[in-house]
Amino acid sequence: MSPPTGGSDGPGRGVPSTRAAFSALLEDSAEDLYESAPCGYLSTLMDGTVAKVNATLLNWLGLSRDEVVGRMRFSDLLTVGGRLYHETHFAPLLRMQGHLGGIALEMRTAQGSRLPVLITSTVKKTDDGEPLLIRTTVFDATDRRAYEQELLRARRAADEARKQAEADRERLREALAVLQQSLLPATLPDIPGVETAGHYHTASPFQLGGDFYDLFPLDGDDRFAFFLGDVCGKGPQAAALTSLTRYTLRAAALHDPDPVTNLRDLNTALLDRYTGDDPRYCTAVAGVLERAGDTLNVRLASGGHPPALVLRGDGGVEYLSTPGGMLVGALPGAQFVQVRVTLRPGDTLLLYTDGLTEARIGPHRELYGYEALASFAASLAPSGPHRVIDALTELLSGFGDGLDDDTALLAVGLPARTDTGSRDRA
Amino acid sequence: MSIHRRNNIRVTGRSSGRTIVLAHGFGCDQNMWRLVEPALAKDFRVVLFDYVGAGRSDVSAWREERYSSLDGYARDVVEVCEELDLRDAVLVGHSVSAMAGVLAGAAAPERIGSLVMVCPSPYYIDEDGYRGGFSAEDIDELLESLESNYLGWSATMAPVIMGNPDRPELGEELTNSFCATDPDIARVFARTTFLSDSRKDLAGVTVPTLILECEQDAIAPPEVGAYVHSAIPGSELVTLAATGHCPQLSAPEATASAISAFVADLDR
Structure with missing residues (x-):
């Protein structure tokens, strides 16, 4: 077995060692991991007011931190239909379960376009179990949603075809019964x-x-x-x-x-x-x-x-x-x-x-x-x-x-x- | 099929107390009341149920014609009251159930003696001279969201869960199963909830009525609460220091004590 490049004796001469690469990686600060994560990230108070949001999500939405933090509620970021869904399904379920995953919603960007997203939220609680805040990750689901729309379209078409086939079958059954009786x-x-x-x-x-x-x-x-x-x-x-x-x-x-x-x-x-x-x-x-x-x-x-x-x-x-x-x-x-x-x-x-x-x-x-x-x-x-x-x-x-x-x-x-x-x- | 089984009726609380019927709204089932139920149960007899099609009701009893209008839901309420032979009960209806409650109260005045309307809205669509908060397109968007999220519902698991109301652990195999609803049924309920216009029914309410609203409610904004309040003669309006459309979850203590105070006043 060949020894690893570099070693514990210090940096290699000219070629960066694996260890050094790891070190560089570990220096990726938690702050940067949060801000530049490949997903949107935000924390809200229990009433939905945004307390913290990462740069990725702000970028996607075309909003500045000042416009959002302390000023907007989570549901303000959604389309109106999404807000209705949030209020009737998402928020109650999250309250009851403390966690909710993989919910498909649409966010509205500053430019007015829609961003299909998948949302996962967890409620952070105090030591004595009181809900404190909600942490939410947001995934860009544009491609996934297009695919789902295809599936839904196919499903609707299949449903229609099935209903038509059932109706045809019923008509055939009636016709055959009349013929048989004759x-x-x-x-x-x-x-x-x-x-x-x-x-x-x-x-x-x-x-x-x-x-x-x-x-x-x-x-x-x-x-x-x-x-x-x-x-x-x-x-x-x-x-x-x-x-x-x-x-x-x-x-x-x-x-x-x-x-x-x-x-x-x-x-x-x-x-x-x-x-x-x-x-x-x-x-x-x-x-x-x-x-x-x-x-x-x-x-x-x-x-x-x-x-x-x-x-x-x-x-x-x-x-x-x-x-x-x-x-x-x-x-x-x-x-x-x-x-x-x-x-x-x-x-x-x-x-x-x-x-x-x-x-x-x-x-x-x-x-x-x-x-x-x-x-x-x-x-x-x-x-x-x-x-x-x-x-x-x-x-x-x-x-x-x-x-x-x-x-x-x-x-x-x-x-x-x-x-x-x-x-x-x- | 008994109404008990059909509507998954559950009765708790103090049997000698006045009866409070808790009617859930669109989006979930009787679980919505889980945080206020213990407080109310101390003093009152509490009746919980699921509308046909929701929660652990008997889904096979669901008929699109019946549940495409608020009358169908009101009939569920009346039939639950009849099943338990309730007299002079307090009907607490959340959201769309507040309106179903108005219809139920008109149909069975001897059974429903007072109303608590939690975050009611008699009509959601904006019109000249009326602000409901939404456009017809917004409602279409909601229907799209419903299509995209089969929360806790799967065609393969549903018969297992629905067919075994006494074995709730089956439902726990699915996440988000609290409010699991057949998407076809949810779509009909959504349309009925958000497209029904009940404004003209409000003036007919003559029983003592409490309207509970939240400070911040994206679904039933303060103008709507004020509208309902002015349309029902003699009604009482209480604004809870709560946000969202479900104060029974976001502010359960305040919600329960407002209901308790109202009911206590009835007997005074």
């Missing part, structure tokens, strides 16, 4: 002696779903057609497809109330409309209800749709299997399968879309599935349509974020005879 029946028709209930679960208010259902009279009070289904995809395209599907099925059923024919008509309409590289299809159940004495005869055809479920008045539960029914709109000449079922008093027919059976449950996010649905239905049976739909609505909301698809539910049933099943009417 794809569903406003109310189900009142069929004397028959109970009906429906429910539509919207997974996201910002995404149009592609599920649909309907129930409507064919002729008088004795025959009704119904359908329920799920088109591929989501969003506006799915909504357009749903609209086409719904009105095609409605018109087809009114023209010829045969469920298999109706699904074929739909198949043709979809293939006709969506050609080439944009095939669009759906799964659907279509059916006709016909009153026969105190029972309801149901003809039901399915195209690739999950099986309907019957909750019997005696507590039994059965799926109406329609094997071989193909997706609607995927292939020309698609085959659809029809089943018949008779509903007696106390029986309920339930149609649903796969949002229900494909919900994910539990910590391992397992498929809810058909078995669980059958068990759930068995725990309800016998139950009328309203009770079944209410219970399933509650089940769906219990799935939370495990349910990420729209889900349509439709139930039709004959009320149990009063002597055996009055609980269904509660």
